[in-house]
Amino acid sequence: MIRTDLALEAHEVLLQTSQLPEIEGIKTQRQSMEGIDISVIDVASEAAAQKIGKSPGKYITIEAPELRDKNSQLEERLVGVLCQQLQTLFQLREDSTVLVVGLGNWNVTPDSLGPSVVEDMYVTRHMKTLYPEKIGPGFRNVCAIAPGVLGLTGIETGEIIYGIAQRLNPDLVIAVDALAARSLHRLNTTIQVSNTGIYPGSGVDNRRKGITQETLGMPVIALGVPTVVDAATMTNDVIDLVIQAMRDEADVGNNVTRIFSLLDNFEDADKHKLIQSVLDPEVGMLMVTPKEVDRLLTDISGILADSLNAALHPRVAQEYIN
Amino acid sequence: MIRTDLALEAHEVLLQTSQLPEIEGIKTQRQSMEGIDISVIDVASEAAAQKIGKSPGKYITIEAPELRDKNSQLEERLVGVLCQQLQTLFQLREDSTVLVVGLGNWNVTPDSLGPSVVEDMYVTRHMKTLYPEKIGPGFRNVCAIAPGVLGLTGIETGEIIYGIAQRLNPDLVIAVDALAARSLHRLNTTIQVSNTGIYPGSGVDNRRKGITQETLGMPVIALGVPTVVDAATMTNDVIDLVIQAMRDEADVGNNVTRIFSLLDNFEDADKHKLIQSVLDPEVGMLMVTPKEVDRLLTDISGILADSLNAALHPRVAQEYIN
Amino acid sequence: MIRTDLALEAHEVLLQTSQLPEIEGIKTQRQSMEGIDISVIDVASEAAAQKIGKSPGKYITIEAPELRDKNSQLEERLVGVLCQQLQTLFQLREDSTVLVVGLGNWNVTPDSLGPSVVEDMYVTRHMKTLYPEKIGPGFRNVCAIAPGVLGLTGIETGEIIYGIAQRLNPDLVIAVDALAARSLHRLNTTIQVSNTGIYPGSGVDNRRKGITQETLGMPVIALGVPTVVDAATMTNDVIDLVIQAMRDEADVGNNVTRIFSLLDNFEDADKHKLIQSVLDPEVGMLMVTPKEVDRLLTDISGILADSLNAALHPRVAQEYIN
């Protein structure tokens, strides 16, 4: 019901709803360091996956709320942290080939994260064959593509990637995408990495065909940042908060309190359906995004590209250390 | 309180709230033709302007809901209608000079309407001086600029336009901008033209300095299309509709009904404030926009540019007729 | 030696050099109509293909020099002509699937023709499956992709297209690309269509892997417009013309004439090599393009997209007729 691409948020909702201290089959870990919070959620069983609504695997969430105010020292540290976390999810040989896929639509600012990261990737695969003398040791075979979205191509993105992966047979695929979050405060300041691939129905764009190890035949890392909140989800949350606030504020008698409980008991599913029917269905899916989205997106996209370049090319990593 | 740039919507709210059949000092007219509705709202007095929260002047609203589904015949008719309506608002000599200003940020899709229209303007002012032989009769002196937004330039847009208008001394300024609407169904399918200029604080971007006849010294036409809904306004409306829907559906007793009246009586201003405090204030202003915004924007921007070109250049108008 | 992607120009050079009235195995046809010239060159044998340096097949060249001066009536007629010529090269069933490929780099203006045409294609393949009710009869299954260039992706474009074509198995592939011409006056005003696919080493970008019926297993139409002239080729031609002009003008004695003959006899191949060694080799391949390239490209890209949409979708064609 709750539309979020972040396992962290899905887990929060699950704990709240079930009123349990923890969910069976889901292990979590937390770590903090000067403005950067790292959470690891391990969805170990198929049953747990069902409950949380995410596929089994490891989800790493990195939160850095102060990113909102341009802070170049925080950005640099974040590149180091993300690079390290990425490397916990895969193992590469010196001569491994990696395909980076930038999902999303370059014409819609909040959906352009993937293509934007691809533009900044240090692409080397062709140089190794064509100009081996121009490229020293310490660089892996990296290639990258931003295939566009279904509405522009008429082809499911999963089909395009499947076709290319069949041809290139890379050792690893990394799919970068803009995500939808539930909480506004996570927009553009939270990064999620997982080893689960990217599944149907998520993201700003409804992409039905999974880009996963199962469909492609090689490990798939998903890397994303929430850039929008689904309008129906946001409204739902706001209504809950407003009811809460009204109840706290309103100096009202017993009857009122009873009614509010009634409102609360109104099934979440029904409320959500109601909201969606109220939001004009003809307009199609609506997204909520901050006005400053372009600057925030440029910043976070640079951080992702720098981290990926360092995680894939030992020489780039070394330069950062120096 | 209600954030809308459309005089039509502000008028609707005013009528609803005051429960009057009409507002003193505001004249309205309506006209329909095969899928296109034209409303003219004339705010005649300063007192009426205060009430409706818009400056005195004439506001023409053209609605074509079927634009959402690509319809090239409707688009062509709409160009004719808009051209005609534009021409009711100004009178030009054969040798008049017109400055078209594209407000907004080209990096943020829903705010890029102005710059996008400017790119498609048939610009002639320099040709008349430099290559008079390349340009026949039937073309007015048209020049155009997309100055960018405050966050990119550090300069109030009004100051930039003032500086340029002082220098060029055009006979007419036309300012094109993306607007904020209240109703989702008006996004990208409604056009507003007015002879009032553009006032501080409206639009996606908060621009404080008016671009008006008063500040510039020459008539200013404002031309805009709503491309976003302010998130707080939308949530507010949705809550009202949800309450309405719950009341209709819920099989509840008398007490409940009383409470709902209580909810209704909750002052609108307070409710809006509540919502805004609930929406994360650190994220800044939020906008709601359909996922398909890029395609819708390309279409409507082409319609505006074609209409302006025809309204300003008799030769272009003639070509349309042939 | 002479770098041109136009069969028309290669044929001209061949006739000039061999001083023959026609080349065995090459049939030509010409046709003119109010500002539009159509030439058809049929390279029938492998031997003729060797001589002209183009693969066997049919090359249709459409020239409209007056395109340079914005002329909307000429543009409309050109769409009709190109649509008709395209349809002489393929036969489609009602339910055929067509993949349009936009080759080239969207970041380099003269190389952005392919991606720009793809953006304006009327893409329908996904709608037929997902929203069959939204699309009436008279539309074929069209999908489109702009895969980027080797330097951005690290993957040969031919490999990407091969992978996708294997997956989608379309009935026809149409590859759109910016071309290199020899003559400056053909830039942005000449269109070449052929049924030969696109071959290695041509275009602005050196793409080595052919996109042809042979490699893909289905017919491949190539559609292109010259947008650049290779700098070495241009310089070579200019030197010839300058020598010619000097000889005509110079009031010089016999000795001089003899020397000029000597200059003429200087082997073309050697002269070309000389020029290339003189052009700084470190700078890489140089391209010559008019300053106004962006406007010219927008215009011609619109013409190609309109023609393709009409040639592929009977309903679009019909609308043009009405």
Add this chain to the structure above:
Amino acid sequence: MIRTDLALEAHEVLLQTSQLPEIEGIKTQRQSMEGIDISVIDVASEAAAQKIGKSPGKYITIEAPELRDKNSQLEERLVGVLCQQLQTLFQLREDSTVLVVGLGNWNVTPDSLGPSVVEDMYVTRHMKTLYPEKIGPGFRNVCAIAPGVLGLTGIETGEIIYGIAQRLNPDLVIAVDALAARSLHRLNTTIQVSNTGIYPGSGVDNRRKGITQETLGMPVIALGVPTVVDAATMTNDVIDLVIQAMRDEADVGNNVTRIFSLLDNFEDADKHKLIQSVLDPEVGMLMVTPKEVDRLLTDISGILADSLNAALHPRVAQEYIN
């Protein structure tokens, strides 16, 4: 005759032609440091200015040929050098206001340097007034605009800047622009800074109205990088080099040598006119640019923006030092 925006190249030509060891009224200085060459040319008298075809003032040229091969250490050192050189040309108070102007057309890759630098400027002027708490000490009032080119706006760029400068009254204007060089090897690897403003008729785009201290009333720094070579100039140079090479190689008798002298004596002006008449005049001005122009431009534009940000904001400079 020779079309170059670089004072360094104009000076070279002048020395060559006049066969003098130095030109009266022109002082030069040279300095080298690990892959970076700095030349300072001081045009002290009006007479010298006439001779060299550049206005009186100081021209600093920074050459770093190895920029062509991505070299991040060289880039960092270059930012330091350029920042230092910029600061030799102006003196600012703590509360000075600086207007950065990005000249050129964002739609044409080699002409997009100015707008691209403007996008990366750290703009602060509005924050100082609107959100003084968000900006600490160590930041000057910087604003920036990319006004577009004559063909897009119909307004001379000089007029736009004049209008804005009249309104804002900045203490300093910095105009960034793409330049035309004579030598291909200087493309995208050479930076010129001068205190002379930018003069009519130079650059990729013919801008007639000077942006200078004389027209604006405040100091104007010009900052540019050559991104194109004019096609006529290039051809001219190539012909000279080819003649030279042919003479060296050709085993020819006395007569030939005499003729070649004749060719040499052919007046440069005439030869240039001849070439221009041979290059199709209808195509308009032609530019020569490397195929990789987009990558080279992104790199150099980042270097200019970083240097300007450091030169204008003491806090940014300090961060670089740390």
